[in-house]
Amino acid sequence: SDYSQEPPRHPSLRINSKACLFPLHHISFFAYLFPRFVVIIIVYDKYGDGFAQDVQPFNAEPHRSDLVHSYVTPVDLFYKRNHGPIPVVDDIERYSVSISGLVENPRRLSMKDIRMLPKDDVTATLQCAGNRRTAMSKTRTVKGVGWDVSALGNAVWGGAKLADVLELVGIPKLASSTKSGGKHVEFVSVDRCKEENGGPYKASIPLAQATNPQADVLLAYEMNGELLNRDHGYPLRVVVPGVIGARSVKWLDSINVIAEECQGFFMQKDYKMFPPSVNWDNINWSTRKPQMDFPVQSAICSLEDVNVVKPGKVTVRGYAVSGGGRGIERVDVSVDGGKTWVEASRYQKIGTPYIADDASSDKWAWVLFETTVDVSNNFDIVAKAVDSAANVQPENVEDIWNLRGILNTSWHKVQVRVGR
Numbered sequence: 431s432d433y434s435q436e437p438p439r440h441p442s443l444r445i446n447s448k449a450c451l452f453p454l455h456h457i458s459f460f461a462y463l464f465p466r467f468v469v470i471i472i473v474y475d476k477y478g479d480g481f482a483q484d485v486q487p488f489n490a491e492p493h494r495s496d497l498v499h500s501y502v503t504p505v506d507l508f509y510k511r512n513h514g515p516i517p518v519v520d521d522i523e524r525y526s527v528s529i530s531g532l533v534e535n536p537r538r539l540s541m542k543d544i545r546m547l548p549k550d551d552v553t554a555t556l557q558c559a560g561n562r563r564t565a566m567s568k569t570r571t572v573k574g575v576g577w578d579v580s581a582l583g584n585a586v587w588g589g590a591k592l593a594d595v596l597e598l599v600g601i602p603k604l605a606s607s608t609k610s611g612g613k614h615v616e617f618v619s620v621d622r623c624k625e626e627n628g629g630p631y632k633a634s635i636p637l638a639q640a641t642n643p644q645a646d647v648l649l650a651y652e653m654n655g656e657l658l659n660r661d662h663g664y665p666l667r668v669v670v671p672g673v674i675g676a677r678s679v680k681w682l683d684s685i686n687v688i689a690e691e692c693q694g695f696f697m698q699k700d701y702k703m704f705p706p707s708v709n710w711d712n713i714n715w716s717t718r719k720p721q722m723d724f725p726v727q728s729a730i731c732s733l734e735d736v737n738v739v740k741p742g743k744v745t746v747r748g749y750a751v752s753g754g755g756r757g758i759e760r761v762d763v764s765v766d767g768g769k770t771w772v773e774a775s776r777y778q779k780i781g782t783p784y785i786a787d788d789a790s791s792d793k794w795a796w797v798l799f800e801t802t803v804d805v806s807n808n809f810d811i812v813a814k815a816v817d818s819a820a821n822v823q824p825e826n827v828e829d830i831w832n833l834r835g836i837l838n839t840s841w842h843k844v845q846v847r848v849g850r
């Protein structure tokens with residue numbers, strides 16, 4: 431197959447590249463019509479996420495109603511999040527991943543070497559920390575790509591366990607440090623982004639997680655049983671289950687075992703959770719840790735933000751997922767804006783009830799939920815999930831507002847208006 435070609439992208443994907451607002455080829459036209467507008471655009475870009483890159487980086491999410499048609503999200507519908515142009519790795523014979531840093535036996539692994547290790551299939555939901563950001567920005571402006579509720583997807587990732595890969599360089603399973611003082615595993619990509627001043631995208635996880643076979647961290651070369659395509663990291667990506675998507679580095683180039691966590695932009699100057707009082711004038715990035723586990727989340731996908739329906743039965747269907755391998759214990763649905771609740775049914779395999787922490791449940795994966803409600807007058811439908819550690823979603827987005835607009839896990843509310 432020709433990997434210089436763009437992979438199949440479902441035509442219904444909503445493209446979120448902020449840049450699309452002002453594609454470069456329109457500027458001369460704008461300049462001609464409204465010279466002042468150009469000044470506005472330039473000021474906008476000073477703060478923006480790369481309008482000058484035209485339609486790069488490519489960011490897209492499916493429509494929410496498409497998301498819950500299947501437990502496993504089809505690859506062409508899966509959200510796509512990039513910080514720079516999508517790289518083309520076409521010479522697979524020459525491709526290799528170097529593993530070095532604070533290790534006994536640094537090595538370079540070819541795809542052949544990686545495929546020789548036992549293959550693992552892990553069903554895991556990947557969720558962008560910015561999922562549901564658009565709703566958060568309605569309270570107070572935040573900085574970042576606007577997402578509805580679909581900046582996540584559930585896939586079956588196939589690849590080698592990172593714990594097995596690290597054994598090849600002399601790091602045993604369940605190690606929390608190496609002899610030479612390595613405590614973190616850094617993943618460096620092939621792609622280049624402006625936030626790293628033209629350097630590669632990178633992130634790290636603790637060595638203890640990387641070497642724990644139960645943590646299921648993968649170097650994945652398959653997605654839903656197909657060869658990983660280049661939107662999702664061909665030829666090889668990291669998948670860190672239960673953790674915000676930003677740590678699952680695509681187009682892996684090298685692995686460094688290091689003493690301190692990765693000092694890259696996306697670990698140190700982004701993807702951190704700040705309290706609502708912190709703004710761009712008083713922010714001190716070093717006061718917070720990089721976000722890792724995802725908190726409990728859910729959203730209604732069978733309804734829009736505002737719906738006009740006929741009186742009668744309405745199906746409420748959506749997803750619920752938590753980080754850190756915490757399963758979903760319960761999903762509550764309210765038709766009176768959160769005064770009273772009913773419990774929705776949950777499933778992972780269609781037709782089979784989901785039981786949290788059942789040996790057959792996919793602990794890194796979402797559950798879909800469904801319930802039917804009677805609609806006779808106007809009301810708000812709300813969903814909230816409870817995870818296996820009894821964590822509950824917060825009610826109000828105001829309480830968790832943060833300047834980067836991450837981790838909006840507030841109760842998901844939609845309006846239903848009765849029409850004829």
Ligand code: MTE
Nearest residue numbers: 509510511512513558619631675676679680
């Ligand atoms: N890896 C690289 N190399 N470059 C990136 O821009 N984006 C990250 C992560 N890995 C990114 C990356 C973010 S923020 C997310 S949410 C996921 O990839 C998105 O993965 P997907 O595009 O396969 O859905």
Ligand code: MO
Nearest residue numbers: 558559675676
């Ligand atoms: Mo993300």
